Amino acid sequence: MIILRTVREMQALAQARRAEGKRLALVPTMGALHEGHLALARTGRRIADHVTVSIFVNPTQFGPGEDYGRYPRTLKTDVEALRAEGLADVIFAPPVEELYPNSGDGENLTWVTVDSLGDTLCGAYRPGHFRGVTTVVSRLFNACRPDVAIFGLKDAQQFLIIRRMAEDMCTGIEIVGVETQREPDGLAMSSRNAYLSPEERAQAVVLYQAVTAAKRLIEAGEQRSQAIVETMRKTIGGAPLARLQYAEVVDEKTLQPVERLVSGQVVLVAVAVFFGTTRLIDNAFVRTP
Amino acid sequence: MIILRTVREMQALAQARRAEGKRLALVPTMGALHEGHLALARTGRRIADHVTVSIFVNPTQFGPGEDYGRYPRTLKTDVEALRAEGLADVIFAPPVEELYPNSGDGENLTWVTVDSLGDTLCGAYRPGHFRGVTTVVSRLFNACRPDVAIFGLKDAQQFLIIRRMAEDMCTGIEIVGVETQREPDGLAMSSRNAYLSPEERAQAVVLYQAVTAAKRLIEAGEQRSQAIVETMRKTIGGAPLARLQYAEVVDEKTLQPVERLVSGQVVLVAVAVFFGTTRLIDNAFVRTP
Numbered sequence: 414m415i416i417l418r419t420v421r422e423m424q425a426l427a428q429a430r431r432a433e434g435k436r437l438a439l440v441p442t443m444g445a446l447h448e449g450h451l452a453l454a455r456t457g458r459r460i461a462d463h464v465t466v467s468i469f470v471n472p473t474q475f476g477p478g479e480d481y482g483r484y485p486r487t488l489k490t491d492v493e494a495l496r497a498e499g500l501a502d503v504i505f506a507p508p509v510e511e512l513y514p515n516s517g518d519g520e521n522l523t524w525v526t527v528d529s530l531g532d533t534l535c536g537a538y539r540p541g542h543f544r545g546v547t548t549v550v551s552r553l554f555n556a557c558r559p560d561v562a563i564f565g566l567k568d569a570q571q572f573l574i575i576r577r578m579a580e581d582m583c584t585g586i587e588i589v590g591v592e593t594q595r596e597p598d599g600l601a602m603s604s605r606n607a608y609l610s611p612e613e614r615a616q617a618v619v620l621y622q623a624v625t626a627a628k629r630l631i632e633a634g635e636q637r638s639q640a641i642v643e644t645m646r647k648t649i650g651g652a653p654l655a656r657l658q659y660a661e662v663v664d665e666k667t668l669q670p671v672e673r674l675v676s677g678q679v680v681l682v683a684v685a686v687f688f689g690t691t692r693l694i695d696n697a698f699v700r701t702p
Numbered sequence: 703m704i705i706l707r708t709v710r711e712m713q714a715l716a717q718a719r720r721a722e723g724k725r726l727a728l729v730p731t732m733g734a735l736h737e738g739h740l741a742l743a744r745t746g747r748r749i750a751d752h753v754t755v756s757i758f759v760n761p762t763q764f765g766p767g768e769d770y771g772r773y774p775r776t777l778k779t780d781v782e783a784l785r786a787e788g789l790a791d792v793i794f795a796p797p798v799e800e801l802y803p804n805s806g807d808g809e810n811l812t813w814v815t816v817d818s819l820g821d822t823l824c825g826a827y828r829p830g831h832f833r834g835v836t837t838v839v840s841r842l843f844n845a846c847r848p849d850v851a852i853f854g855l856k857d858a859q860q861f862l863i864i865r866r867m868a869e870d871m872c873t874g875i876e877i878v879g880v881e882t883q884r885e886p887d888g889l890a891m892s893s894r895n896a897y898l899s900p901e902e903r904a905q906a907v908v909l910y911q912a913v914t915a916a917k918r919l920i921e922a923g924e925q926r927s928q929a930i931v932e933t934m935r936k937t938i939g940g941a942p943l944a945r946l947q948y949a950e951v952v953d954e955k956t957l958q959p960v961e962r963l964v965s966g967q968v969v970l971v972a973v974a975v976f977f978g979t980t981r982l983i984d985n986a987f988v989r990t991p
Contacts, residue, residue: 420872432721515870522818523836523870528811547812552872581804581812583709583841 414496416504420512420556423505427465427558435462439559440501441550444468445485445604446494449594453563454500456591465557466495467505469512473521474545480690485604505557512552525551527581530574533668534683535694538658546571547578554584562586567593567601569681569696570668593695595621601695613688616652620684620695623648623660627682631699636674638662645684658685658692665698674701703785705793709801709845712754712794716847724751728848729790730839733757734774734893735783738883742852743789745880754846755784756794758801762810763834769979774893794846801841814840816870819863822957823972824983827947835860836867843873851875856882856890858970858985859957882984884910890984902977905941909973909984912937912949916971920988925963927951934973947974947981954987963990 417423430437438461440453450466457464468491475481488506495501513521524544530536531543554562562579564572576588594602599621600614609617623645630641645660662671665679674680683696706712719726727750729742739755746753757780764770777795784790802810813833819825820832843851851868853861865877883891888910889903898906912934919930934949951960954968963969972985 420874424874428720431717432723434721512872513870514872515866521870523814523816523867525840525871526813526815528809528813530811551814555872555874577804578812581802581810582814583801583803583844585709585713585844 414492414499414501414504416492416506418507418511420507423465423503423507423556424558426503430463431558436561437461437557437559438464439553439557439562440464440466441553441562441564442466442468443470443484443604444491444506445487445607446491447594447602447604447606449565449567449602451494451498451500452594453565453591454495455498456563456589457561458500460589461561463502464500465503465505465559466501467507467553467557469505469507469549469553471545471549472509472513473548474542476539476541479539480605480608485607505553507556512549512556521548524548525578525582527574527578530570530577530668533663533670534570534659534661535685536570538685543571543574547574550575551578551582554579554586559586561589563589563591565593566590566698567603567694567696569683569698573665573668599625601693603693605691605693608691609688613654613691616654617686617688617693619649619652619655620686620693622651623684624682624695624697627662628697628699631674631680631682631701634702636701638671638673641682645682649684649686654688656687658687660684676701703781703788703790703793705781705795707796707800709796712792712796712845713847715792716754719752720847725850726750726846726848727753728842728846728851729753729755730842730851730853731755731757732759732773732893733780733795734776734896735780736883736891736893736895738854738856738891740783740787740789741883742854742880743784744787745852745878746850747789749878750848750850752791753789754792754794754848755790756796756842756846758794758796758838758842760801760834760838761798762802762837763831765828765830768828769894769897774896794842796845801838801845810837813837814867814871816863816867819859819866819957822952822959823859823948823950824974825859827974832860832863836863839864840867840871843868843875848875850878852878852880854882855879855987856892856983856985858972858987862954862957888914890982892982894980894982897980898977902943902980905943906975906977906982908938908941908944909975909982911940912973913971913984913986916951917986917988920963920969920971920990923991925990927960927962930971934971938973938975943977945976947976949973965990
């Protein structure tokens with residue numbers, strides 16, 4: 414396992430491996446690796462011949478009041494976790510100026526955007542967030558030249574936007590989603606869980622409970638979006654420290670809110686909740702019976 | 703020389719050539735090839751081992767009132783021109799749905815934009831034009847995977863925006879500019895010259911004359927942008943059929959208007975002129991003495 418810091422080295426290595434006929438996987442992460450990330454890398458091991466895990470805390474996907482500064486940076490333990498299980502051939506951990514090469518001129522000028530899919534859910538509350546994500550992922554694709562890229566379905570909206578971007582941009586890169594990994598009580602694994610106090614941590618399970626309740630309702634035949642949202646709101650309301658940002662039912666293709674579910678339609682039920690300044694999300698894809 | 707129509711075939715071929723250690727050049731064109739395009743392909747032959755010429759009339763870079771529909775499409779003679787001189791190994795001529803694969807869903811959602819550099823000159827008069835250019839060029843880069851891409855300096859603003867985009871996006875692709883090719887009287891070669899009536903064609907030389915006059919003025923020590931612009935305006939005014947859109951002096955890095963030139967500064971002097979509904983441009987980079 415080697416650690417690369419520059420785009421040039423990364424491109425040269427990818428080119429050499431491709432020339433050997435190897436199938437290359439990329440697992441983009443912001444580090445602070447947990448079991449969720451390791452599940453992505455294990456998927457990479459299974460479906461490709463060569464796995465690159467990128468570790469880069471991307472400044473352009475954080476809003477002004479968000480946690481860019483305090484986002485956990487734990488490269489040493491990240492490297493150890495990947496090495497212990499032999500999960501990566503390459504760790505690509507570039508400094509900011511490698512992926513934003515002209516930022517010395519001032520602000521970043523070049524952006525990759527996906528219209529409309531980023532307008533709802535998290536996108537409505539984090540303006541510019543998905544633009545930052547698609548921009549950095551495009552650059553990681555250019556730097557790492559994978560055949561397949563692997564993302565967690567916990568960030569469902571991000572997954573759908575990136576898949577659309579990869580298709581639209583003719584990257585030829587297959588986008589694979591991996592099921593959300595969960596703590597024993599059901600809390601979705603997230604690097605931001607580390608911010609939670611013990612009390613907050615205990616109550617954070619309501620996100621999973623809300624999503625699960627919504628899923629059961631739909632599977633039991635409920636088609637009124639309002640009733641499903643009401644159930645999620647009530648479940649989140651059961652946690653005194655939780656402050657709901659949104660609870661929504663959207664179409665999995667357009668990500669636009671659905672009023673009445675149609676038989677056979679796949680929807681995404683999704684919640685975002687603050688505990689103090691820590692923002693957590695959870696969601697599930699559900700097929701309407 | 704082979705003609706490819708799909709992104710998948712193009713990527714497979716590029717991958718095979720790269721694996722052989724070949725240096726790949728891409729010459730993106732909209733077809734209707736003239737000597738200017740052939741000069742780009744000849745440059746490709748000189749600096750690379752393998753030349754792909756793409757021919758694609760890109761819908762997203764044309765505005766609503768512009769000439770997308772009537773833009774000349776002459777694939778057969780284009781192919782012959784390239785074949786006659788052995789200038790291309792591959793002609794990549796995809797249908798629209800290959801580069802806009804989800805347009806069946808409605809409009810295109812995914813865009814590559816370069817802020818600020820597209821706000822002046824042509825960008826000010828053709829909203830969305832450069833967004834269309836950077837979007838399609840990114841897709842052509844992903845489809846053709848070149849080491850070097852070659853563009854005409856006649857479209858100077860386009861060249862500077864694409865170079866910035868290629869750098870910012872970590873493409874690793876070298877962007878090469880080739881001097882404007884001209885008719886014997888100085889008119890810059892352009893596929894749109896074919897739209898001109900004989901009278902318009904005779905008068906169209908004023909663009910070159912205006913740019914040349916501006917260049918001489920600067921080289922003679924003129925530093926007041928207003929005086930330089932005035933000279934260009936007057937020269938264009940000498941052609942009764944010409945309608946000036948803009949005459950400007952901008953900094954070559956920021957593309958922002960310059961009021962007073964500074965010794966050593968490189969500026970771009972640029973004009974856009976209508977003859978009837980035909981829009982022509984010309985320009986020159988000039989170093990202030």
